Amino acid sequence: MDQNANKTVLILGANSDVAKQCIKQYIEKGLSVIAASRNTRSLEDFISENNLDQTKIAVLSFDAADFNSHQKFYDQLPVKPHIVVYAAGFLVDNERALADFSGAKQMMEVNYMGAVSILSIIAMDQSNKHLERIVGLSSLSGVRGRKSNFVYGSTKAAFTQYLAGLRQELASRKIIVNALVIGYIRTKINDGLQLNESLIMEPDYVAGYIVNAGNSFTIVPNFKWKMIYHILRLLPEGLVAKLP
Template sequence: MIKGTVEKSVLILGANSDVAKEALRLYVDKGYHVVAASRSTAHLKTFVDDRVSDPTMVDIRYFDAVAFHTHQAFYDALPVKPNIVLYAAGFQVTNEEALVSWDGTYQMINVLYAGAVSILNIVAMDKHNTNLERIIGLSSLSGVRGRKSNFVYGSTKAAFTQYLAGLRQFLFDRNIQVNAIVSGYIRSKLTAGLQLTESLMLEPAFVAEAIVNAGNVLIIVPGWKWKIIYFVLKSLPERLVAKLP
C-alpha cells in the first residue's frame, strides 16, 4: 500500500498488460508511487513481488475498463490523486472474427475506446487534482489508416488517438500534457500466435521506456523503423493503401 508522504504518483489502468507492467517497473525505479489497476490483481501482485525493485511503492487495485458505472467510485477511492495517468488496457480479436462476432467487436470498442473515455474524462474533470501533469494513452499504428486486414481493431485505436488529441487541447490551459503512444507490433499476450514480421517486433520494455520518458509531443512512435512506417502510412494515396494487407 502507498504510505507516508507522496511526492509523485502514477495511476496505471490496465496494469496487467505486458507494456504496462514494464512501465510500472520503470516508474518505481524512478521513485514514483504507482497505483496499478487491473482485473487481474493476482497476476499483477506476482509480477510486483517478483520483478519490481520496491513492492511497497505499488498499490494494486481492481479496475474493470468496461464496468463504466464503477469508474467514478474507483477514482474517488484512490489513495492519492495521480500526477501521471497511463491507460494501457488491451483486448483484440482478429478482423475475421470481429466481422462475424459482434461480441468481439463490442468488447474491443469498450476496452480500447469507451472504457478509456469513461475513466479519462473523470480524471480530466477533477480540477481539484492540481498535481495532474500528464495523461498517456497506449494507441497503435493500426489506427493511422484503415486497412483491410485489421480495420475493426484499427478503428478503435483511431478513435482513441483522436480523443487524446482533443483532450490535449482541452487541457492545454491547465498545462497538462497528453501523449498518444502510437506503437507498432509489440511482443505480448495480445500478439501471441499472430503471423507478424519478426524484424518489426517491439519488446514491451522498449515501448515502456517511450512511455516513461514521454516528452511534450502528442504522437510518440517508438522505434525508428516504425517512425518511417508511420510517416509512409500517413502520406500514401488511397489506391496504394488498398493494396496493403
C-alpha cells in the first residue's frame, strides 16, 4: 500500500502561486490536501481548471490575520494533518511600510504573527500523533537587514527564528520543522518589481523543494540563491550597507 495514501497535508495560505503548485504535487504523490485561504473561490477555480481529484482536496476558509478564529479553524478540520505548510504572505514596498504603518502591520500579522498563532496551536496538539512535518516559507530578505526591504525582511527573520525554536521544541516528538529560505519567484506578490530575470524561479520549481523537503532545517532552492544566502550571512556590515 502506498505510504502516502492515508496522509493529509494542510496548506495555509493556499492561494499563493507556490502553494497552488504544492497542491498539484502533493496530489500527484498520493496525499490528500486541505487547502486553506481567504480566497476560496480562486482555489476552487484552480482545482477545476487543472482537473485535480476533488475527492482528495478540501477547500476551507482561513484568515492568517484573524487570530481569534485560529483555534476554531483547527478544531473543525475534517482530519488532523500529517504535514503542515505555512505559505501565507503579504508584501508592501519599504517606503510605503515606513510611511504608513498599516502596511507594515499587515505584513507582521500575515508573515509572522498569524504563523505563530496557528502553528503553535497545531504544534501543541499532542493528541495529533501523526503530525510529522511543519514547513514554513521564509525569505532571503530575512537573512540580513537591507535598506530596500528591511520592514518586510524583519517579519521573515522573525518567522525563521520562530521556526528554528519550534524545531527544537518538537524534536523529542520526531516532528521535522523546515524553513524554506526563498529568493525571487515569478509570482503575483512580485508583480511590478524590477528583478534580475536570471535569478527568478518558477513556482513549480520551488514547490518541489517543499513537497520533497528532507531533514535539514534551512532549505534554499537553487544553487545561485544558495551562494547568495551564504554570502549574505558572511558579508561585513559595511558591505551590507552598500547593497540596495
